[in-house]
Amino acid sequence: QSVLTQPPSVSGAPGQRVTISCTGSSSNIGAGYDVHWYQQFPGAAPKLLIYGNSNRPSGVPDRFSGSNSGTSASLAIPGLQAEDEADYYCQSYDSSLSTWVFGGGTKLTVL
């Protein structure tokens, strides 16, 4: 059971918009700790996709956007493309556990 809760899977057709939620609590996202998102392809290491809730590292397409509110965060991908099919993880810090924590991951399928 992950501290941050994500849907196990989401799907969408090319060109559609999908969102992936990340639900936390008052000791992590709700406490103001930043949320970061990672993209992971099969057999590869996770890659930083969004940092500080809504910032994109250099080289990440502006199709990817992040936001948060209260105890939850979201990753939005409008204009879905086939190459976006991957696993996505949210990550933050939890002050009650004193640990960096990850969501359980969401598998994005492009139909």
Next chain:
Amino acid sequence: QLQLQESGPGLVKPSETLSLTCTVSGGSISSNIYYWAWIRQPPGKGLEWIGSINYSGRTYYNPSLKSRVTIFVDTSKNHFSLKLTSVTAADTAVYYCARLAVGATTPFDSWGQGTLVTVSS
């Protein structure tokens, strides 16, 4: 271009100690603005932070693993290492090393490619 590379045995027997090293290239492990971390991912499952260390040896460990984990740094070799004792099949995972800037709100911005460690007799 910063690169991190994990190395170590791919097979460990139950009850023995798992030992891995992460070699950093393209940057100095002695920087005082970064921590260096170990993260693992069991097959088909999610990510779990194991612990972090800075250049001076200051460590933070996941409480769920703290009794079995030691992370240490060798600045002369620009690498840091992980030891996990008394392993069981539940410790079978891909182990990643990663970098994060100092602070609780910073991301893991660079990752090694990962190394699969299987615990089996």
